[in-house]
Amino acid sequence: MNTIQGKVWKFGDDIDTDAIIPARYLNTSDPSELAKHCMEDADTGFAGKVKAGDIMVAGKNFGCGSSREHAPIAIKAAGVACVIAPTFARIFYRNAFNTGLLILESAEAAAAIEAGHEVAINSTTGTIDDLTSGQQFKAQPIPDFMQKLIDDGGLMEHWRKRLAS
Amino acid sequence: MAQTITEKILAFHAGLDEVEPGQLIEAKVDIALANDVTAPIAIAEFEKLGVEKVFDDERVLLIPDHFTPNKDIKSAEQSKILRDFAKQQGLKNYFEIGRVGIEHVLLPEQGLVLPGDLIVGADSHTCTYGALGAFATGVGSTDLAAAMATGKVWFKVPETIKVVYHGKPAPWVEGKDLILHTIGILKVDGALYQALEMMGETIDTLPMYGRMSMANMAIEAGAKNGIIAPDEITLDYVRSRAQRDYTLFASDPDAVYCKTIEIDASAIRPQVAYPPLPDKSRSVDQAAADKIEIDQVVIGSCTNGRIEDFRLAASLLKGRKAAPYMRLLIIPGTQDVYRQMIKEGLTEIFIDAEALISPPTCGPCLGGHMGILAAGERAVATTNRNFVGRMGHPESEVYLSNPAVAAASAILGRIATPEEVV
Numbered sequence: 014m015n016t017i018q019g020k021v022w023k024f025g026d027d028i029d030t031d032a033i034i035p036a037r038y039l040n041t042s043d044p045s046e047l048a049k050h051c052m053e054d055a056d057t058g059f060a061g062k063v064k065a066g067d068i069m070v071a072g073k074n075f076g077c078g079s080s081r082e083h084a085p086i087a088i089k090a091a092g093v094a095c096v097i098a099p100t101f102a103r104i105f106y107r108n109a110f111n112t113g114l115l116i117l118e119s120a121e122a123a124a125a126i127e128a129g130h131e132v133a134i135n136s137t138t139g140t141i142d143d144l145t146s147g148q149q150f151k152a153q154p155i156p157d158f159m160q161k162l163i164d165d166g167g168l169m170e171h172w173r174k175r176l177a178s
Numbered sequence: 179m180a181q182t183i184t185e186k187i188l189a190f191h192a193g194l195d196e197v198e199p200g201q202l203i204e205a206k207v208d209i210a211l212a213n214d215v216t217a218p219i220a221i222a223e224f225e226k227l228g229v230e231k232v233f234d235d236e237r238v239l240l241i242p243d244h245f246t247p248n249k250d251i252k253s254a255e256q257s258k259i260l261r262d263f264a265k266q267q268g269l270k271n272y273f274e275i276g277r278v279g280i281e282h283v284l285l286p287e288q289g290l291v292l293p294g295d296l297i298v299g300a301d302s303h304t305c306t307y308g309a310l311g312a313f314a315t316g317v318g319s320t321d322l323a324a325a326m327a328t329g330k331v332w333f334k335v336p337e338t339i340k341v342v343y344h345g346k347p348a349p350w351v352e353g354k355d356l357i358l359h360t361i362g363i364l365k366v367d368g369a370l371y372q373a374l375e376m377m378g379e380t381i382d383t384l385p386m387y388g389r390m391s392m393a394n395m396a397i398e399a400g401a402k403n404g405i406i407a408p409d410e411i412t413l414d415y416v417r418s419r420a421q422r423d424y425t426l427f428a429s430d431p432d433a434v435y436c437k438t439i440e441i442d443a444s445a446i447r448p449q450v451a452y453p454p455l456p457d458k459s460r461s462v463d464q465a466a467a468d469k470i471e472i473d474q475v476v477i478g479s480c481t482n483g484r485i486e487d488f489r490l491a492a493s494l495l496k497g498r499k500a501a502p503y504m505r506l507l508i509i510p511g512t513q514d515v516y517r518q519m520i521k522e523g524l525t526e527i528f529i530d531a532e533a534l535i536s537p538p539t540c541g542p543c544l545g546g547h548m549g550i551l552a553a554g555e556r557a558v559a560t561t562n563r564n565f566v567g568r569m570g571h572p573e574s575e576v577y578l579s580n581p582a583v584a585a586a587s588a589i590l591g592r593i594a595t596p597e598e599v600v
Contacts, residue, residue, distance in 0.1 A: 074367035108318035
C-alpha cells in the first residue's frame with residue numbers, strides 16, 4: 014500500500030522539536046503518551062483533532078532543535094501519515110527515516126497546499142495530489158542511500174542483516 | 179586535494195585518503211553518548227538488534243543529566259534503564275548522581291572527548307566538542323543504537339561554511355555573543371546540512387570555554403557540526419585531561435568552502451536573542467532600551483556552565499543582590515565546577531546575592547524541572563534555546579544572553595547591560 018490520503022494540517026516555518034513534543038513530556042518514551050502532546054505548543058488540542066492518515070504540511074526547517082527521536086515518534090503515533098515541508102532539519106530528517114515516518118520535501122507543495130485540503134500521496138513515486146485544488150506536485154527524490162535503507166526495512170534491519178551475514 | 183578539518187576527520191575515520199562534500203561514508207566512531215531522555219529509546223533499539231555487547235565498554239557513555247536528580251517516577255524509570263544497562267554491559271563511563279554533570283561540560287572536562295575524535299551523541303548539543311577540534315554531531319536514538327552496537331555510523335560529508343572573526347572583542351563580549359551574532363546572520367537554517375568552521379584572530383585568542391559556547395550553538399544555525407582547529411589553547415586544556423591518544427587536524431590553506439562570512443568582532447556588543455528563535459539576536463543596548471522586565475535568570479547549561487562563566491557572573495553579583503521577586507538560579511555544569519566555585523568563594527557571593535544554587539543538571543534549560551516558568555513570565559538565560567515553551571508554559575518567554583548580561587539583569591530586574599551595574 015503506497016497511497017496515503019488525508020486531511021491537511023498546516024504549520025509555519027522553523028517548527029522546532031519543542032513545539033512537536035515539549036521536553037516537559039520527555040520523562041517517558043511511550044509513543045501513545047507522547048502522541049497526546051504532539052504539536053501542543055504550536056496548536057493546542059492538535060492531538061485530539063488529528064485523524065489517522067492525516068497529513069502535516071509545514072514551512073522550511075521543520076524539526077529544528079533537539080535530537081529527540083520522540084518528535085517523529087509523537088507525530089507518527091498521533092496518526093499523521095506524512096509530513097511535507099520545503100526542508101527538514103538534518104537530525105529530524107534522519108530520525109524520521111529511522112522511525113518510519115514518511116517525510117517529503119517539496120517547496121511548491123508546502124506553499125500551495127492549504128489547511129483542510131484533502132491530499133493524496135504516492136510514497137513510491139513522491140507524487141502529491143491536492144484533491145481539493147486539483148494541483149499536482151512532485152517531491153524531491155529520496156537520496157539513493159536512504160532508499161536502500163528503506164528497502165532493507167530501516168537502519169536496524171539493515172544492520173541486523175549485515176551482522177547476521 | 180585540499181581538505182577542510184571536517185573532511186580530514188571524516189576521511190580518517192572512514193579509512194579513506196580524502197572525502198568530498200556529498201559523499202556517503204561509513205565512519206568509525208570514537209565515542210557514542212546518550213542521556214536519560216535519549217538513551218532509553220537507544221537501549222530498546224540496541225536490544226532489538228540481538229547484539230550481546232556494545233562495541234566498546236569505554237567508548238559508549240551514558241550521562242543521566244536532563245531530568246536528574248529524578249523529578250518524578252517516570253523520569254526515575256528512565257534513569258533506571260540507563261543504570262541497569264550500564265551495569266549489565268559493564269560500561270566504564272556511566273555517571274551516577276554525585277559524579278554526573280551536564281554532558282557537554284563534563285566530557286571535555288574529564289578528557290573523554292578529544293581533538294580529532296569522531297563523536298556521535300543522542301543530544302543535539304553534542305556539536306560542543308568541535309571546540310576541541312573534533313567532529314561531533316547530534317543523532318537520534320536509533321542512529322545511536324546502531325553506533326553503540328557496531329561502532330560505526332553513516333554520514334553524508336557536509337560542505338563547510340567558513341566564519342572568520344577579526345579584531346579584539348570589547349569588554350563583556352564573550353564567545354556566546356560571537357555565536358549569537360553569527361546565528362543572527364545565518365538564521366536558524368543558514369547552515370543546514372553544513373559544517374561551520376570558525377577561525378580568525380579573535381578565535382586564536384579565545385579561551386576554551388568561549389570556544390565551547392560557540393561550537394555548542396552551531397546546531398542553532400542548523401549545522402551538522404561546529405569546529406575550531408586545535409591550537410596551543412586547545413592543547414593546554416587537553417594535555418592534563420586526556421585519557422588516551424589524540425590526533426590534531428587542520429584545514430589546508432586552499433581547502434574549499436561553500437561560503438565565507440567575515441565578522442568584525444570588535445564591533446559587536448553583548449547580544450540578547452529574543453524569543454522565540456536563537457537567531458533573533460540584538461545588541462544588549464537595544465534590549466535594555468526595550469525595558470524588558472523579567473522574573474527569572476538562569477546561569478548555567480552546556481553553553482555557559484563552566485567555571486569561567488560563573489567567575490564572570492560573580493564579578494557583577496559580588497556585593498549586590500538579585501532584584502525583589504527575582505528568581506536567580508546558578509547551575510554549575512559539573513561537580514568539579516561546583517567544587518571550584520566553593521574554593522574560589524563564588525558560592526558565597528551567589529548566596530549573598532540571594533541566588534539559588536542548583537546541583538548540575540540540564541533542568542530548566544529544556545523546561546524539565548528546577549525552575550519552570552508560569553504563563554506570562556520572562557527569563558533571561560545563558561542557555562541555547564528560546565523556543566515557545568522551552569522553559570515552561572507556552573506563554574512564557576526566554577531571552578538568551580551571556581552570563582554578564584544575565585547577572586546584570588538579575589540585579590536590576592530587567593534586561594540590562596553589564597555597564598549599568600558596575
